[in-house]
Amino acid sequence: xITRFAPSPTGPLHLGHAFSALTAWQRAKDxxxxxxxxxxxxxxxxxxxxxxALIFEDLDWLGLDWPRPVLRQSDHVGEYETxxxxxxxxxxxxxxxxxxTDLRAALSAPQEGAPAVGPDGIVYPGTCxxxxxxxxxxxxxxxxxIGRAVAAAADLSFEETGPLHPGHHRIDRMALxxxxxxxxxxxxxxxxxxxxxxxxxxxARQGVTDVVRGEDLFTATPVQVLLQALFxxxxxxxxxxxxxxxxxxxxxxxxxxxxxxxxYREAGLSPADIVMKIGL
Numbered sequence: 001x002i003t004r005f006a007p008s009p010t011g012p013l014h015l016g017h018a019f020s021a022l023t024a025w026q027r028a029k030d031x032x033x034x035x036x037x038x039x040x041x042x043x044x045x046x047x048x049x050x051x052x053a054l055i056f057e058d059l060d061w062l063g064l065d066w067p068r069p070v071l072r073q074s075d076h077v078g079e080y081e082t083x084x085x086x087x088x089x090x091x092x093x094x095x096x097x098x099x100x101t102d103l104r105a106a107l108s109a110p111q112e113g114a115p116a117v118g119p120d121g122i123v124y125p126g127t128c129x130x131x132x133x134x135x136x137x138x139x140x141x142x143x144x145x146i147g148r149a150v151a152a153a154a155d156l157s158f159e160e161t162g163p164l165h166p167g168h169h170r171i172d173r174m175a176l177x178x179x180x181x182x183x184x185x186x187x188x189x190x191x192x193x194x195x196x197x198x199x200x201x202x203x204a205r206q207g208v209t210d211v212v213r214g215e216d217l218f219t220a221t222p223v224q225v226l227l228q229a230l231f232x233x234x235x236x237x238x239x240x241x242x243x244x245x246x247x248x249x250x251x252x253x254x255x256x257x258x259x260x261x262x263x264y265r266e267a268g269l270s271p272a273d274i275v276m277k278i279g280l
Contacts, residue, residue, distance in 0.1 A: 001033030002209045005059075006199070008040045009052035012260035016214065016244040016251065018062060019278045023241055024212035025064045026280075036206055037066040041074045042193055058261040062271050071206065073198050080193040083201055084142055084185050087230060088133050092149050093185065095140035096128040103127075116179060119220040120196075123181035143182040146226075150177055153229035156222070162240040164215055171222045180223050200224050204233040212239045216251065244278055 003024040007017060028035040037059065041047040059066075073080075087093045098106075106125050116123040129145060136142075150156075156171040186193045203211060218240045228235045243251045246259070264274060 001028050001031035002036065002207050003028040003033065003212050004036040004038050004203070004206065004208050005064075005212075006038040006040050006202075007055055008043065008046075009048060009055060010043060010046040011051060012054055012262055013058045014244075014259045014261065015264075015274070015278050018058075018261055018274055019244050019280065020212065020214060020241065021059060021064060022062065022275065022278075022280055023239075024210075027210065027212060027239070033209075035064065035066050036208070037064075037070045038202060038206070039070055039072045040195070040198070041072055042077070042195075042198060044074070047074075054262060058265070061265055062261070062274065071202060073193075073202065076198075076202075077193060080198050080201060081186065083197060083231065084193075087144065087149075087185070088142070090152070092145050092152065092230070093133065093142050094129060094131050094145055094182075095133060095136040096124075096131070096143045096182075096184070097137065097140050098124075098127050116181070118180040119217075119223065120180070120183050123179065124183075126182060129182065139187070141184045142186050144185055146180060146182050146223075147177050149226055149230055153226055156225055156229060158221060158225050158235050159237045160240065161210070161237055162215070162218075163242065164240060165218060169221075171225060176222050176226065183223060196220065196224055197227060200227045200231070200233065203236055204228070204231070208236050210237045210239055212241065214243050214251075215240045216243060 005017075005021040005024050007013060013021075025035040037055075039052060039055070041052070084093060103122065103124070106127060115125075124143065128143070150173045156173065156176075158169050158171075160166055160169055183196060184194050185197050221238055221240075225235055227233075245251050261274065264277075269277075
């Protein structure tokens with residue numbers, strides 16, 4: 001068993017991160033496997049070296065261990081772009097120049113009705129879908145033609161071992177098309193690569209057998225399984241756990257510094273106190 005914890009260094013880790021990291025670490029340890037730390041630092045505008053250093057400090061303090069050096073996504077942008085180019089050669093990617101303002105205008109038209117919302121937000125209406133890659137311009141996003149992608153994929157299913165959705169899941173192809181839409185895979189000139197593509201590529205590269213993560217990412221699993229099928233990559237088992245929430249039932253976010261692991265550490269709590277606090 002190989003599990004991983006893959007935070008983005010855009011803020012302090014909070015109790016929800018502690019729950020996820022400890023769950024992944026413990027599952028690997030119990031199986032005599034390996035727990036990996038991966039740094040997902042593709043968002044150059046928000047990622048900071050000081051936040052990355054704090055990630056290491058927090059996880060070390062909690063008692064976790066992992067092989068070093070760790071994989072940093074920013075070191076592999078060229079590989080992700082090559083993967084996108086592979087899909088483009090198969091006619092599965094097209095350039096899109098739509099801005100957020102364009103999308104809001106298109107979706108606010110009276111005849112459109114209420115827009116569908118998927119794991120990446122409002123489902124793209126397909127405005128640029130007919131554009132060929134030869135029409136690509138500077139600044140265009142590169143979108144996956146999900147209708148063609150679903151038609152090109154063979155088996156679309158995955159195993160879930162988490163407490164909320166256990167069992168074998170066969171993905172509804174039509175629901176994937178209508179409920180997810182043509183997701184952005186990357187932006188050519190900025191070096192920005194979408195989470196879905198990078199995480200799929202890295203899980204396969206690192207041999208991850210069990211993806212342990214929060215329930216909020218369960219709806220993202222079908223599109224990631226689709227990408228695995230398109231690239232001929234193995235599909236790991238998934239384990240989506242419950243989220244740690246505040247007193248009002250809201251899931252924790254990095255902006256909630258009051259529940260940061262480092263804040264509790266500085267207040268004198270021990271790692272055992274954190275384990276108790278998150279219910280493990």
